[in-house]
Each structure stands twice: as structure tokens, then as C-alpha cells.
Amino acid sequence: MKERIENTTKLGRISEEISKEHKGFNEWILVASRRDHQTILQILIDGRDSEAVDIQGQPLPTLVYLAREKRPQCHHHFKAGAMNALIRVSSRISNSPIILNVDCDMYSNNSKSVRDALCFFMDEEKGNEVGFVQFPQAFENLTKNDVYSSSLNVIMELEMPGFDGNGGPCYIGTGCFHRRKTLFGKKYKKNYKTDWKRWSNRSVEESTSVLEETSKVLASCSYEENTQWGKETGLKYDCAVEDVLTGLTMQCQGWRSIYFNPERKGFLGVAPTTLLQSLVQHKRWSEGDFHIFASRNCPFVLGYKKIPLKLQLSYCIYLLWAPNCLATLYYATVPSLCLLRGISLFPQISDLWVLAFAFVIFLHRAYSLGECIWFGGTFKGWWNDQRMWVYKRTTSYFFGLLDHILKRLGFTKSAFVITTKVAGDDVSQRYEQEVMEFGTSSPMFTILATLALLNAFCFFGGLKRVIADLETMVWEQFALQILLCGLLVFINLPIYEGLFIRKDVASLPTSISYQSTIFALLACAIALY
Incomplete structure (x- = not known):
């Protein structure tokens, strides 16, 4: 795919062979670039189609590709902006009550992960309180002696369970199952209950092409203008660690989080393979964490009388990474x-x-x-x-x-x-x-x-x-x-x-x-x- 994209860019036009084989290339225009292009949305597999089955004849789920609109004059808000566009488009196409978020370099390593997460959300006694279920961040390419200390073993095996015992783990941006309503900014109420039978608002009669066109506007640059997206709704903007801030906000709205660490890791990713990559990654994490601590979103301010003091203190383990340098x-x-x-x-x-x-x-x-x-x-x-x-x-x-x-x-x-x-x-x-x-x-x-x-x-x-x-x-x-x-x-x-x-x-x-x-x-x- 990389070669096809590069060859098309050098050629300056779409070849007939590629155009017939790959519908997405037809959206490409000469003036388009990574930072300036229209919304590209394609339903690759339609779950309603009776022919959408695997090699064993089992029905396949709906699969959608989305590249949100980007324009130089509009701030796209990095990862948080991308996830908010995905949240809106998925609400139009499937509206599933549970959303799984993984980084692009991660894959599922445990087929039981979805079932395990749903056990928490659907628990008859405490399930309605759960806002998100966080799995540990693990890597497949670690060397025997972990030369760049990328395993995060102490954090994931010791500190996060302690976090969980103090009121619920933080959201770390990957390997996390969310309740959709929490990402839309809904606050928890004691009488809240989920009706699992009414999970979709998608029109069965609507054709795939019509659904694609009507969903594109949800991923446009202008959609969020004069709205609360990035503030009260969706992942939070203007922070390098939008995941931590978003999770903290959910907990302050009354939702409970769960840390689940099965023996077989739910998801595996790729750790940095050079020293500079590792240092740059930790620079972004430490800067974003300290940004939260030094703002009105500090756990002691935002979480005052909303989350336990021990949970506020738990966040400081990471929020004070940056000043530790002194x-x-x-x-x-x-x-x-x-x-x-x-x-x-x-x-x-x-x-x-x-x-x-x-x-x-x-x-x-x-x-x-x-x-x-x-x-x-x-x-x-x-x-x-x-x-x-x-x-x-x-x-x-x-x-x-x-x-x-x-x-x-x-x-x-x-x-x-x-x-x-x-x-x-x-x-x-x-x-x-x-x-x-x-x-x-x-x-x-x-x-x-x-x-x-x-x-x-x-x-x-x-x-x-x-x-x-x-x-x-x-x-x-x-x-x-x-x-x-x-x-x-x-x-x-x-x-x-x-x-x-x-x-x-x-x-x-x-x-x-x-x-x-x-x-x-x-x-x-x-x-x-």
C-alpha cells in the first residue's frame, strides 16, 4: 500500500488499475496532502450484507475506514481530534454502547478481551457505575534485558493495581473499553441503567453509499465550531496526554474505572527501538502530565470532593514526573x-x-x-x-x-x-x-x-x-x-x-x-x- 501511494504521488494521477481495485484512491486529488484534504470515508465491510462472511461462513462485523477532513486554517487537535471524529461517525453507523480504543501499533492478543470487559459493564450490581475498563499496555518486541526500559512492568503490574484500589486507574490512551455515554460527557447518576437491547439507531433501509455521504459531515473541520467537543464532550483538547485528562474528568463526573490485567495480555504493541524515540516519548508524557497538574484540571482542584483524596494523590505519581528532573x-x-x-x-x-x-x-x-x-x-x-x-x-x-x-x-x-x-x-x-x-x-x-x-x-x-x-x-x-x-x-x-x-x-x-x-x-x- 505504501508503494502504491508513493507511486501515485510521483505519477500525479490515479492509474486505471489502481482506480478499479481501490475505491479510496478515487478520493485523491492533486492538491491534497496529509494536512489538507477532504473527508474520506468508506464502509469496507457492511455487516448487513449476507455475503460479508469469513472463510468459515460466519458473518463479519462492519468495517469502516475514515480519514477526517484536515485544513491548514483549522486546528485538528491531534489524536484527541481524530478519536472525537471516530466517535461521531461510529454513532451514526453502529452506535455501539461500548467503544474499544487501541493505538495503531497494537493488536488483539486475547480473543476473550471483549467478553471480559463486558462482564464488568454488565454486572448486575456494580456494572452501571463503570465508565471504562483499562487493560495494561504491553509490548511484543521487548528484548530479554529491556535495553530502553520500555516494558512499564512496575507501572502496569504494581502501580496501576494500586491505582485501581484507590478509586480506579487512569485512562492511558490504549487498550481501553469505554462506555459511549461517558465519552459524550454524560454524568453518572445513581439510578442510571443501561438498556442493552436498544443498542443501535441505524436505519436498516439506508444504503451503504447514502450512509457514507451523510456520515462525512460528522468528520468535517467545521462540525465542531461553537460546540463543546474537546471541552465537555469527547476527548479533551489542548493537552499532550488527552487520555489521562479525559479519564480524570470521567472519574470526577462520578464514573468508576476498572483495571483488568489477565494472565494473557489483552493487547500487544511495539516499544521504541532507539534511545531517542524512548526519550521523546517520555518527554511528551511528562510535559502533558505536568500541564494537567499546573492547570485548573489538577486533581486537587478538578477532583475536590468528587474523587477520593487517595486517588488525587495517585495521579501525582505521574503528574510530577517533569519537576523530578530538578x-x-x-x-x-x-x-x-x-x-x-x-x-x-x-x-x-x-x-x-x-x-x-x-x-x-x-x-x-x-x-x-x-x-x-x-x-x-x-x-x-x-x-x-x-x-x-x-x-x-x-x-x-x-x-x-x-x-x-x-x-x-x-x-x-x-x-x-x-x-x-x-x-x-x-x-x-x-x-x-x-x-x-x-x-x-x-x-x-x-x-x-x-x-x-x-x-x-x-x-x-x-x-x-x-x-x-x-x-x-x-x-x-x-x-x-x-x-x-x-x-x-x-x-x-x-x-x-x-x-x-x-x-x-x-x-x-x-x-x-x-x-x-x-x-x-x-x-x-x-x-x-
Whole structure:
């Protein structure tokens, strides 16, 4: 299909062969582009057609393709706008009371998922309270040691069940069954009941072609003008994590959410296969989450007296990702620079107060290791998780916080950066071998390389000072700082390889090497002099 589209674009017209075989190509015009085209809607399989059966003779469900109208002068609101158009069109064609939302890179891995979700919605005692049923986000292409810490195992296996126990999980944007009425902004009332027998308002007599034409207006750019779509109705606009905000709003309207994690995962997707993809993805998540916290949609404001305090606090685990970068940046720079300068920040090793620091350091690491192993990880996988913990908090979360501040000040506008999941053969091979992928220039890589070199310079400079003054037992004052700095150096080994050892196309560019070396030496010079 990709080749047919590209060849048609180069040719500048629709060939007769393609025109006969693919109806959708007839909608294509010379001036059309990804950001400027009319609504394209086609019912590919009509469930009313007696000939619409599978190879076993079983009836097939209605299948519809939709490309909503896009015009340069009209904001299309990214993923939230696309889903709202789908909600309206589906209400005209099927009007099913339950909607399943999955990302485009995900597929069904469990044929019982629909039945399992409906068990919650149709429960005679509590089913009428359920607004959405959230399945975990899982991936099929994870490596054995999860080199980019993409599995989200701790989040999906530990934190989300805890979320569920505190009042219901958040909506994570994929693998989620929604009650249609909740997406239309309906508030929950105690006497609410669903009549499952009256599920469709579609006219049986209406032909497929007429239904297609009458439904197109629902996906036009002008349909939402002067309406509450994106505000009170549908998924919420003007937020990079519209899913989290939409789920929070539903819970504040009285609906209950359910987290269901079957042994066989309901849906599987594709995890990022390069370091930059992973960092960009977490930058969007952290920026969007903090946007919610720093707005009138903050759980403590929007959810005041509407959802339990423990649920409000549960949201803060993710909404405060971005400002967490400040503490991590401090620990990744200040103790190392002070070590180089000869300033002690921690109690000396012979002081009893050092036990408090040692207890926190080792207990936390042991606890995180236990979590990783308990949920099917490996020791190396845990170490990769510690590495990505540092990388994300010094780049993704930092840029997420910075971007939010700049938007608040009016210097930048909202954007939705799509995480690319398609990788070439060479990239896929390195990913399977768990070789960290750099390859391109990025401000995130500049920061990572600068911090890595800064810690290396300070570590060896501090060791030199300690070795020179062994007789005065100066090492007792700097033992914890040397341990922290050495740990950061060990974490950054893949970056040193990318800077100085590796010569393949996935290594760090020469420009990054020069820039990071200059910045690191400058920081050390300022600390010393």
C-alpha cells in the first residue's frame, strides 16, 4: 500500500488499475496532502450484507475506514481530534454502547478481551457505575534485558493495581473499553441503567453509499465550531496526554474505572527501538502530565470532593514526573563538582550519620531490584532500568518542564510529537543485540554526553585528590561522593562507548563529542577556579 501511494504521488494521477481495485484512491486529488484534504470515508465491510462472511461462513462485523477532513486554517487537535471524529461517525453507523480504543501499533492478543470487559459493564450490581475498563499496555518486541526500559512492568503490574484500589486507574490512551455515554460527557447518576437491547439507531433501509455521504459531515473541520467537543464532550483538547485528562474528568463526573490485567495480555504493541524515540516519548508524557497538574484540571482542584483524596494523590505519581528532573540534575552534577573542588557534602565514613544515607541508598536499590525480578525481569534488565531512570530525568523530564514553562510564557505552542515505531533492518538488529542506538544529533544527547564526561572528569579528579592525601585519611570525607560519582560513571558506559570507541552509524556524532567535551571542561573549570 505504501508503494502504491508513493507511486501515485510521483505519477500525479490515479492509474486505471489502481482506480478499479481501490475505491479510496478515487478520493485523491492533486492538491491534497496529509494536512489538507477532504473527508474520506468508506464502509469496507457492511455487516448487513449476507455475503460479508469469513472463510468459515460466519458473518463479519462492519468495517469502516475514515480519514477526517484536515485544513491548514483549522486546528485538528491531534489524536484527541481524530478519536472525537471516530466517535461521531461510529454513532451514526453502529452506535455501539461500548467503544474499544487501541493505538495503531497494537493488536488483539486475547480473543476473550471483549467478553471480559463486558462482564464488568454488565454486572448486575456494580456494572452501571463503570465508565471504562483499562487493560495494561504491553509490548511484543521487548528484548530479554529491556535495553530502553520500555516494558512499564512496575507501572502496569504494581502501580496501576494500586491505582485501581484507590478509586480506579487512569485512562492511558490504549487498550481501553469505554462506555459511549461517558465519552459524550454524560454524568453518572445513581439510578442510571443501561438498556442493552436498544443498542443501535441505524436505519436498516439506508444504503451503504447514502450512509457514507451523510456520515462525512460528522468528520468535517467545521462540525465542531461553537460546540463543546474537546471541552465537555469527547476527548479533551489542548493537552499532550488527552487520555489521562479525559479519564480524570470521567472519574470526577462520578464514573468508576476498572483495571483488568489477565494472565494473557489483552493487547500487544511495539516499544521504541532507539534511545531517542524512548526519550521523546517520555518527554511528551511528562510535559502533558505536568500541564494537567499546573492547570485548573489538577486533581486537587478538578477532583475536590468528587474523587477520593487517595486517588488525587495517585495521579501525582505521574503528574510530577517533569519537576523530578530538578532533584536528579542536582545529584548528577553538584556532588561530582564538589568532589572535584574538595567540598564534602555527606558525613564521613566513620560518622554514625552515614548509616542513614547508606540505609536509604542500599534499601531503595534492593527494593527496585526485587520489583524487577518479581515481575519477570533480569539483573541486567534492572541495571538498564536504573540507567534509563537517570537518562529520562535529566533529558525527557527536563525538556518537558522547560517546554511547559515556555508555553505558559507564550514563547511556544502546543505540539504532538508522534513516536516513530518503524525501524530499518540495521536498527532492528542493533536493538535485538541490545546495542544502544544514538546516530543522530539531538540536544538530549548533548546533555547526556556532557553529564557523562562531567562525572568522569570529576571522578578521576576526586580520586587523584584522595590518593594524594591518603595519609590524612581524607578519603573518609568523600567516600559517599566517590561512590555516587563512580556509580554515575558506570551508568554512562554506553555513552563513553558511543563517544570514543564505537565507529558505526549508531554512535554519537562528532559534533556531540566536541560540544559535550567543551561544556564539561567549562563546568569543571568554573568549579575549580
